[in-house]
Amino acid sequence: MHPVLKTVLQRLGLGLLTLFVVSVLIFASLEMLPGGFAQAILGQGATPETVAAFNHQLGLDRPATVRYFEWIWNVLHGDFGYSYAGAGGSIKQSVSGIIAPRLYNTFFLAIMTAIIAVPLALFLGIMAALYRNSLYDRAVNAVTLTTIATPEFFIAYLLMFFFAIKLKWFPSLSTVSDSTSIGEHMYRAALPAITLTLVIVAHMMRMTRAALINLLASPYMEMARLKGVSQRDAIVQHALPNAWAPIATVVAFNLAYLVVGVVVVEVVFVYPGIGQLMVDSVSSRNMPVVQACALIFAATYILLNLSADIVSIITNPRLLHPK
Incomplete structure (x- = not known):
């Protein structure tokens, strides 16, 4: 293999590895933020039962590793998920x-x-x-x-x-x-x-x-x-x-x-x-x-x-x- 092609392929592999590590850091950093997505969407007056039901509806009650691999798999297919806005998360929009x-x-x-x-x-x-x-x-x-x-x-x-x-x-x-x-x-x-x-x-x-x-x-x-x-x-x-x-x-x-x-x-x-x-x-x-x-x-x-x-x-x- 030509040295230029070999070096370019090595750089491409390193770039993909770096992007994978960065995606893990992004997901983990947002997971460690105080508070919760459901609480922010539903408001401070939401009951624990409502928050739990909303988390279950979005799949946020599953393990973080499962959600990460599901998220990254969807991203590879061009699907960044959905955004929930409005009172109680009533407006569902495609992130893309x-x-x-x-x-x-x-x-x-x-x-x-x-x-x-x-x-x-x-x-x-x-x-x-x-x-x-x-x-x-x-x-x-x-x-x-x-x-x-x-x-x-x-x-x-x-x-x-x-x-x-x-x-x-x-x-x-x-x-x-x-x-x-x-x-x-x-x-x-x-x-x-x-x-x-x-x-x-x-x-x-x-x-x-x-x-x-x-x-x-x-x-x-x-x-x-x-x-x-x-x-x-x-x-x-x-x-x-x-x-x-x-x-x-x-x-x-x-x-x-x-x-x-x-x-x-x-x-x-x-x-x-x-x-x-x-x-x-x-x-x-x-x-x-x-x-x-x-x-x-x-x-x-x-x-x-x-x-x-x-x-x-x-x-x-x-x-x-x-x-």
């Missing part, structure tokens, strides 16, 4: 049906941000490496350090204050619905996207700059300069292709953050994504929805990190051309 539009909104915001942030970060990083220690490099480093040191919710409130309240360019609340057009959706999601862009561009730009500067000190780069290759061509044609592995890793990490770390930004702008849904579900003790959201977050993060590992593997010449 609740999550689907919210997941679309979160991915819409993540893709919109990535389209802006990734090319911008690569451009700023390449230019900073090209003009190392220049005024431009120092200015970009100062701005990115400031952005990294500032919490995203503070950036969000600053953008909301200036662009929504003072200038009135964008709405302060990013409320969208199924009937919202693509253009209107992009307009309403502009401030959350700008907030996330400012947060992740700093990390990706600094990693791109560091990777390129590290390669510029390599012997083959010195040889290229001795042959008369310009610094711009040396970076674009020789350094950048060899820097894809660390750059791809940091890009994947930040793309994972766009999906997993949007909770604060979605809450600030009241954006109806999966992060906002998870916060609301925790507040109302809607455990089936919390479990599904947490598992989706974990699977997304593991998948993107696994993709970064695979990119690093296939761009490794020692694996592509084994002796």
Whole structure:
């Protein structure tokens, strides 16, 4: 078996094992929370008999291990269970049906941000490496350090204050619905996207700059300069292709953050994504929805990190051309 294929399969197996462990931790953590799902749904005035009957109806009186394996088996078939809302759990809704539009909104915001942030970060990083220690490099480093040191919710409130309240360019609340057009959706999601862009561009730009500067000190780069290759061509044609592995890793990490770390930004702008849904579900003790959201977050993060590992593997010449 080729070393690249073998290593990729090993990473895939490790990713599946990690996801299994995370699913166990999610289920166990929610099981250990004080109180009970039935008590939260039925209210404090529910009698013990009513709570017991409700638990029996939902199967919550069975052993935790049985419920876990039943839950994970259903998840593998695309069934996240049912959510019970309303007084006495009178409203029964499919968790998949609740999550689907919210997941679309979160991915819409993540893709919109990535389209802006990734090319911008690569451009700023390449230019900073090209003009190392220049005024431009120092200015970009100062701005990115400031952005990294500032919490995203503070950036969000600053953008909301200036662009929504003072200038009135964008709405302060990013409320969208199924009937919202693509253009209107992009307009309403502009401030959350700008907030996330400012947060992740700093990390990706600094990693791109560091990777390129590290390669510029390599012997083959010195040889290229001795042959008369310009610094711009040396970076674009020789350094950048060899820097894809660390750059791809940091890009994947930040793309994972766009999906997993949007909770604060979605809450600030009241954006109806999966992060906002998870916060609301925790507040109302809607455990089936919390479990599904947490598992989706974990699977997304593991998948993107696994993709970064695979990119690093296939761009490794020692694996592509084994002796």
